Amino acid sequence: MRYTQIRSFHAVATAGGFNAASDAVHITQPTLTAQVGALEEEYGVELFIKKGRRRELTDTGRQLLAITSRLFAEEEEAVAFLEQSRELKTGRLSIGAVGPYHVTEMLAAFNRAYPGIELAVKLGNSHEVLDDLLDYKSDIAVLAHIDEDDRLLTLPYRRHPVGVFVRTDHPLAKQKSVKISELEGEPLIIRETGSTTRRAFEQALAKAKIKPRIVMEIGSREAIREAVIRGLGISYVSEAEFVPDSSLRLIPISNAGIFTYAHVVILRKRETSRIIRAFLEVVRKTKVSNTK
Numbered sequence: 001m002r003y004t005q006i007r008s009f010h011a012v013a014t015a016g017g018f019n020a021a022s023d024a025v026h027i028t029q030p031t032l033t034a035q036v037g038a039l040e041e042e043y044g045v046e047l048f049i050k051k052g053r054r055r056e057l058t059d060t061g062r063q064l065l066a067i068t069s070r071l072f073a074e075e076e077e078a079v080a081f082l083e084q085s086r087e088l089k090t091g092r093l094s095i096g097a098v099g100p101y102h103v104t105e106m107l108a109a110f111n112r113a114y115p116g117i118e119l120a121v122k123l124g125n126s127h128e129v130l131d132d133l134l135d136y137k138s139d140i141a142v143l144a145h146i147d148e149d150d151r152l153l154t155l156p157y158r159r160h161p162v163g164v165f166v167r168t169d170h171p172l173a174k175q176k177s178v179k180i181s182e183l184e185g186e187p188l189i190i191r192e193t194g195s196t197t198r199r200a201f202e203q204a205l206a207k208a209k210i211k212p213r214i215v216m217e218i219g220s221r222e223a224i225r226e227a228v229i230r231g232l233g234i235s236y237v238s239e240a241e242f243v244p245d246s247s248l249r250l251i252p253i254s255n256a257g258i259f260t261y262a263h264v265v266i267l268r269k270r271e272t273s274r275i276i277r278a279f280l281e282v283v284r285k286t287k288v289s290n291t292k
Helices: 003-015 018-025 029-043 059-086 100-113 126-134 196-208 221-229 274-289
Strands: 048-051 054-057 091-097 117-123 140-143 152-167 187-190 213-217 235-238 248-251 259-267
Touching: 003 018, 003 029, 003 059, 018 029, 054 059, 059 274, 091 100, 091 126, 091 274, 100 117, 100 140, 100 152, 100 274, 126 140, 126 259, 152 196, 152 221, 152 274, 187 221, 187 235, 196 235, 196 259, 221 235, 221 248, 259 274
Parallel strands: 091 117, 091 140, 187 213
Antiparallel strands: 048 054, 140 259, 152 235, 152 248, 152 259
């Protein structure tokens, strides 16, 4: 059975005859007759009976028409879906991110540009987010740090300084800024291993040969914030991710360039994807508009 035979049968059945079908689908009547005849011969069935000048469906023909009607209706739906996808009026984009701050900004901008695209976001640590990207479980990754990898295409997005935050009754809270040397011996609450903010902060401490007193390691920004509020120690955070609180004070570090970064990462082999390219273009425009 060939697709053309099924389509010819459907055309004749819906038009009520070979001549009418020929005019409707712009295929010659002998061609339609030959294709329907080949279909009947191949399966040993009779699909039409001739009554005067008309061709009427047999019981077998009527049952086949019910099937082909569904078939071609779904074909039209598939074509409509692909056309909408080509125009980015529908579709789904999966994004993994190490934190909500930057990705929320990107999602808002993309949604304004392409409101018909469904966006799915999963937050995780750097290893989880990167693994999902490499396993095709996500289309986009938003990471704070990325090592060189030929499989990946990286778009730098933002850079933010890291500051120290303390409770308002802490002696450092009275200062406009703090030198990194002033952190010597301070009770420090640190992020979990693998945190890019922790890595940047520890590198700066090591460079300055400063040894704070680590009192706690917590794998949650919110939990660290609560620990500082309760007076268990001081901590550090990207200034972009600091949540203001009447009990806390964020203090810039004056003599050490400590930064966190946001990178948008995709698989290099997927850079031709229309929806991924559209997301990257929105990110570029958002990045430019926010730096003006």
